Amino acid sequence: MGSAGNISAGVIERYIESQRSQWMTMRKAFKYRLYPTKPQARDLERTLFLCRQLYNAALQERRDAYRKAGVSLTYYQQKRSLPEIRTELLEYKGVHSQVLQNVIERVDLAFQGFFRRVKHGENPGYPRFKGQGRYDSFTFPQAGTTGVKLQKDGKRVLLYGIGSVKVKLHRPLEGRLKTATVKREAEHWYIVFVCEVEPKPLPPNEETIGIDLGTNPHFLVTSEGEMVEAPRYFQKAQAKLAPAQRSLSRKKRSSNRRKEARKRVAALHRKIANQRRDFHHKLARRLVKQYGTIVHENLNIEGLARSCAAKGVQDAGWAQFLSILAYKAAEAGRRVIAVDPKYTSQACPTCGHRERRPLWVRVYTCPGCGAHLHRDVAAAQNVLARAWTGPSGVAIPCPRSPGL
Numbered sequence: 044m045g046s047a048g049n050i051s052a053g054v055i056e057r058y059i060e061s062q063r064s065q066w067m068t069m070r071k072a073f074k075y076r077l078y079p080t081k082p083q084a085r086d087l088e089r090t091l092f093l094c095r096q097l098y099n100a101a102l103q104e105r106r107d108a109y110r111k112a113g114v115s116l117t118y119y120q121q122k123r124s125l126p127e128i129r130t131e132l133l134e135y136k137g138v139h140s141q142v143l144q145n146v147i148e149r150v151d152l153a154f155q156g157f158f159r160r161v162k163h164g165e166n167p168g169y170p171r172f173k174g175q176g177r178y179d180s181f182t183f184p185q186a187g188t189t190g191v192k193l194q195k196d197g198k199r200v201l202l203y204g205i206g207s208v209k210v211k212l213h214r215p216l217e218g219r220l221k222t223a224t225v226k227r228e229a230e231h232w233y234i235v236f237v238c239e240v241e242p243k244p245l246p247p248n249e250e251t252i253g254i255d256l257g258t259n260p261h262f263l264v265t266s267e268g269e270m271v272e273a274p275r276y277f278q279k280a281q282a283k284l285a286p287a288q289r290s291l292s293r294k295k296r297s298s299n300r301r302k303e304a305r306k307r308v309a310a311l312h313r314k315i316a317n318q319r320r321d322f323h324h325k326l327a328r329r330l331v332k333q334y335g336t337i338v339h340e341n342l343n344i345e346g347l348a349r350s351c352a353a354k355g356v357q358d359a360g361w362a363q364f365l366s367i368l369a370y371k372a373a374e375a376g377r378r379v380i381a382v383d384p385k386y387t388s389q390a391c392p393t394c395g396h397r398e399r400r401p402l403w404v405r406v407y408t409c410p411g412c413g414a415h416l417h418r419d420v421a422a423a424q425n426v427l428a429r430a431w432t433g434p435s436g437v438a439i440p441c442p443r444s445p446g447l
Contacts, residue, residue, distance in 0.1 A: 068218075072237050137204040182223070259275070266424040270419070387425040391409040405417065
């Protein structure tokens with residue numbers, strides 16, 4: 044290994060160590076509220092306007108190139124024109140170059156998604172232009188090095204082209220900063236830091252649980268019989284939301300009163316979303332701490348959101364909850380398993396007898412074995428059992444599987 048043509052053992056070890064460090068890290072988002080001054084808020088709005096303008100221009104350029112010359116422009120071809128744009132249009136000099144590159148990347152990702160859907164035979168949905176108020180964020184892709192700097196006191200963040208903006212760090216920032224995204228939500232501003240952190244696995248846990256998701260009256264029922272009540276935040280807020288939306292619908296377009304009414308509606312929706320997200324985080328954290336393996340149904344949530352139960356499904360926010368549960372489990376070294384939901388609410392977990400029952404029947408006696416069962420608890424037990432079934436259909440013994 045001493046010749047110049049060979050790789051030394053030290054180089055190999057360093058390479059393996061670098062790869063191991065990549066495998067041992069994950070990305071985590073931290074969202075904080077910004078409190079810009081009025082001039083800073085105007086600068087943020089101006090940045091969003093310029094980014095939206097560039098996005099629409101890049102989209103138009105791609106459409107024209109393909110329609111007139113049959114040429115598909117790439118991300119790198121469009122990115123090369125950015126220095127010229129910043130030279131000719133002086134207002135773009137106040138926007139960081141990497142923010143503009145990210146705008147072009149968003150256009151490219153939109154087209155990648157379009158072609159992927161075409162290839163898979165789905166409804167493709169050609170990329171659309173962003174109207175006023177429809178472009179709500181801009182990103183610094185290398186926030187750890189340029190464009191964004193968290194100041195020493197931790198109370199302000201320095202943004203390129205904006206200045207030093209007050210920020211409320213309600214929890215400490217962890218890991219190595221990778222990207223920063225400034226978002227507008229109604230009249231509020233937020234910054235989302237994406238950091239590379241090392242997972243913090245919890246102590247090993249052999250406990251397993253199956254969960255059955257619902258909308259009313261229970262959000263979640265476990266295979267052990269625990270029933271978590273559905274909070275139904277949207278339903279509870281309808282008494283305030285309905286008159287606010289009626290008031291908005293009666294206001295003249297582009298009027299100041301309509302803008303104020305829209306802010307009131309947006310504030311109500313934001314409160315509902317925040318309450319729902321907080322509920323999901325707390326419930327997911329409790330499950331991850333308590334169990335080593337969590338099994339749930341692999342539901343077609345998008346299809347259910349278009350069914351007669353759409354309001355309840357969307358109010359429950361299953362997709363958001365399962366996403367939060369998955370990333371919290373990955374961070375803690377836990378397992379989350381999704382199984383086929385077919386017949387889980389119809390089969391008896393004790394004897395396997397299958398019978399279709401109307402939804403209003405919550406408690407029943409199995410005609411096959413005489414077991415007295417709650418419909419949702421039995422479904423959760425079937426969900427858990429399905430995760431421990433091999434390819435041949437033979438059940439694999441597992442700890443804590445009630446009724447099996």
